[in-house]
Each structure stands twice: as structure tokens, then as C-alpha cells.
Amino acid sequence: MHKTMDSIYSRRSIRQYKPQQINSQETKTILNAALYAPSARNLQDWHFSVVQDPALRLKLKKILIENMNNSGVGFLIQKAEDPSFDPFFNAPTVVFISGNADDKFVDISCGAAAQNLMLAAESLNIGSCIITTPELLFAADKEDELKKELGFPSGYRFVYAITLGYKNCENPAAAPRKNVISFL
Ligand SMILES: Cc1cc2nc3c(=O)[nH]c(=O)nc-3n(C[C@H](O)[C@H](O)[C@H](O)COP(=O)(O)O)c2cc1C
Incomplete structure (x- = not known):
């Protein structure tokens, strides 16, 4: 099979990682692949904040768990109360x-970038998982302090996050895919 197809079919959401950091060349290669995704009107109005500093990562984890606890949503509170829970x-x-x-198509552009990023990671045998729960990080970020600390450009909003790391597991089997194609 063509290697692009290999990556498409082998990529799975990975939720177990080795502690070792991925090397900087791999990080750049993966992020650069995201930049080559299509974007609406070629605006490229996305931004990628790469968090590799353990202290910042820990700070984000603590804020997210606190906001999950304050969310009033049962299953989020249950997760947050588990001492072994790491949202990343x-x-x-x-x-x-x-x-x-202000770009109504920005989620679609960012989604295309996500898929490029995750397929590039898979082609290097690096695990990834797209996650939207970190949206809760910004629930109490009234002055946009966290957005600024993460380097979001002014007027940008969180779209999603992607975890990356060397896999600490085999790729899980793919969940069955629904038959949703009509040939006309
Ligand atoms: C928009 C979006 C949001 C997602 N959010 C989460 C998430 O918050 N946590 C998580 O563990 N997985 C999340 N996922 C991953 C899905 O659970 C996963 O893609 C799906 O179960 C199919 O598995 P696969 O990626 O291994 O093919 C998300 C996926 C997408 C596309």
C-alpha cells in the first residue's frame, strides 16, 4: 500500500505515552506538515502553541482539573476526582x-491541519490524540491571561489540542466504521 494510505489506516487515537520527549526535529516536521493543510481562502488563520515545558504543562493540568471539578457536569467531575487522571x-x-x-470556517481549516499533523506523527510512529476537553481551561480565563500565556494571537479562540509522544502501547484496533457512503 502507498505510505500515505498506510498512515491513514494505522493512525489511532493514542492515550498511553512514554515520558521521553519527542525530539525537536520530529516536532518541527510534524508541525510543518500542519502548515501545509488547506485553509479557507488560504487565510492560514490558525496558530499552534507547542507546550513541552513540564512546569507549564503541570499548570495547565491543574487548571483544567479545577475547572472540570467546577463544571457541574457529572462525568467530568468523576474523572477529575480520580487522582491518576491526566487530561493529557x-x-x-x-x-x-x-x-x-471571526472566521466562520476556521474550525474546518484547523480540522484539516489536525489531520495533517496526526498523519505526519503516525508516519514517524509517534502517537497522537485530538482532544477538545481543554476548552474548559478557558472557562474562567476572563482577562485572556491563559490565552496570552499560550501565545494565542489576539482575537483567536481555542479550537482543540493534540497530545503527542512516543507510544507506550500497540496501536489499538480501529473501532468499526459506519457505512455512510452513497455511490450515485
Ligand atoms: C473533534 C474531536 C474531538 C475529540 N475529543 C476527544 C477528547 O476530548 N478525548 C479523547 O480521548 N478523544 C477525543 N477524540 C478522539 C476520538 O475519540 C477518536 O478519534 C474516535 O474514538 C475514533 O478513534 P481513532 O481516532 O483511534 O480512529 C476526539 C476526536 C475528534 C475528531
């Missing part, structure tokens, strides 16, 4: 993707 699956790298809040 202990991945050594977490990429926060933000996009221009």
Missing part, C-alpha cells in the same frame, strides 16, 4: 490549536 494522558507534548474567532 501524560503525553510529553501538547499542541494547542487556536483560530481566528
Whole structure:
């Protein structure tokens, strides 16, 4: 099979990582692949904040768990109360993707970038998982302090995050895919 197809079919959401950081060349290669995704009107109005500093990562984990506890949502509170819970699956790298809040197509552009990023990671045998729960990080970020600390450009909002790291597991089997294709 063509190697692009190999990556498409072998990529799985990975939720177990080794503590070792991925090397900087791999990180750059993966992020650069995201930049080559299509974007609406070629605006490229996305931003990639690559968190590899353990202290910042820990700070984000603590805020997220606190906000989950305060969310009033039963299953989030239950998760947050588990002392072994890490919302980033202990991945050594977490990429926060933000996009221009005034662009109505920015989620689609960022989604295309996510898939490029995750397929590039898989082609290097690096695990990834796209996660949207970190949206709760910004629930109490009234002055946009956290957005600024993460380097979001002014007027950008959180779209999703992607965890990255060397896999500490085999790729799980793919969940069955629904038959949702009509040939006309
Ligand atoms: C928009 C979006 C949001 C997601 N959010 C989460 C999340 O918050 N936590 C998580 O563990 N997985 C999340 N996932 C991963 C899905 O659970 C996963 O893609 C799905 O179960 C199919 O598994 P696969 O990626 O291994 O093919 C998300 C996926 C997408 C596309």
C-alpha cells in the first residue's frame, strides 16, 4: 500500500505515552506538515502553541482539573476526582490549536491541519490524540491571561489540542466504521 494510505489506516487515537520527549526535529516536521493543510481562502488563520515545558504543562493540568471539578457536569467531575487522571494522558507534548474567532470556517481549516499533523506523527510512529476537553481551561480565563500565556494571537479562540509522544502501547484496533457512503 502507498505510505500515505498506510498512515491513514494505522493512525489511532493514542492515550498511553512514554515520558521521553519527542525530539525537536520530529516536532518541527510534524508541525510543518500542519502548515501545509488547506485553509479557507488560504487565510492560514490558525496558530499552534507547542507546550513541552513540564512546569507549564503541570499548570495547565491543574487548571483544567479545577475547572472540570467546577463544571457541574457529572462525568467530568468523576474523572477529575480520580487522582491518576491526566487530561493529557501524560503525553510529553501538547499542541494547542487556536483560530481566528471571526472566521466562520476556521474550525474546518484547523480540522484539516489536525489531520495533517496526526498523519505526519503516525508516519514517524509517534502517537497522537485530538482532544477538545481543554476548552474548559478557558472557562474562567476572563482577562485572556491563559490565552496570552499560550501565545494565542489576539482575537483567536481555542479550537482543540493534540497530545503527542512516543507510544507506550500497540496501536489499538480501529473501532468499526459506519457505512455512510452513497455511490450515485
Ligand atoms: C473533534 C474531536 C474531538 C475529540 N475529543 C476527544 C477528547 O476530548 N478525548 C479523547 O480521548 N478523544 C477525543 N477524540 C478522539 C476520538 O475519540 C477518536 O478519534 C474516535 O474514538 C475514533 O478513534 P481513532 O481516532 O483511534 O480512529 C476526539 C476526536 C475528534 C475528531
